[in-house]
Amino acid sequence: MPEHDSISSPFASSAFPPADALKLSSAALVRRQAQKLHRAARTGSISLAMPALRLLQSTDIFPGQALSTLYRQRQKLQRKHFLRALAVQAGFADWESLRPQLDQLPVEAFDHFKANNEWVANINAWFSNEQQAQAHAQQYGGRVYRVGTQAVVRSVEALQGDADRVAQHAA
Numbered sequence: 001m002p003e004h005d006s007i008s009s010p011f012a013s014s015a016f017p018p019a020d021a022l023k024l025s026s027a028a029l030v031r032r033q034a035q036k037l038h039r040a041a042r043t044g045s046i047s048l049a050m051p052a053l054r055l056l057q058s059t060d061i062f063p064g065q066a067l068s069t070l071y072r073q074r075q076k077l078q079r080k081h082f083l084r085a086l087a088v089q090a091g092f093a094d095w096e097s098l099r100p101q102l103d104q105l106p107v108e109a110f111d112h113f114k115a116n117n118e119w120v121a122n123i124n125a126w127f128s129n130e131q132q133a134q135a136h137a138q139q140y141g142g143r144v145y146r147v148g149t150q151a152v153v154r155s156v157e158a159l160q161g162d163a164d165r166v167a168q169h170a171a
Contacts, residue, residue, distance in 0.1 A: 027102040029110045034082040041074050041082075049074060056081060058148060059088040089148050125153040 024032065041052035053070045056062060061081050062070060080095065087098035127133040133144040133151035142153040
């Protein structure tokens with residue numbers, strides 16, 4: 001049986017095999033990520049809930065709400081809040097603006113969802129902005145992924161490992 005999500009992560013769950021293995025559409029991938037975030041925020045321990053709540057705070061879904069207040073009121077959170085946060089993180093005003101565009105967006109546009117879950121087995125170079133990441137990737141190779149306001153560079157070796165893992169799941 002293939003191992004997936006074996007490392008504890010705010011977005012990990014054995015109920016969610018790697019997205020590459022499922023061949024999900026962009027819309028399904030975004031909904032799946034919102035489901036993971038929602039579950040982590042509502043039912044997880046504080047260490048699991050905080051990354052999901054920080055996403056809500058950083059995308060201003062609840063303007064002026066302190067993180068501690070969000071944590072205390074986390075049972076009131078709904079999936080729509082996380083869909084909106086993911087849309088804002090992707091550069092859209094809200095979920096309603098992103099949803100019609102999802103059919104035109106490639107699944108690869110949401111590869112950054114793997115950063116907190118599937119990429120933890122490799123050392124990844126993180127940068128405070130995409131420009132710094134692009135400069136690093138040009139010099140050393142790799143692929144840049146925007147994750148919120150930050151960016152991560154996956155090395156060529158890590159990308160090859162990802163491709164090998166997908167091939168194993170497909171076999």
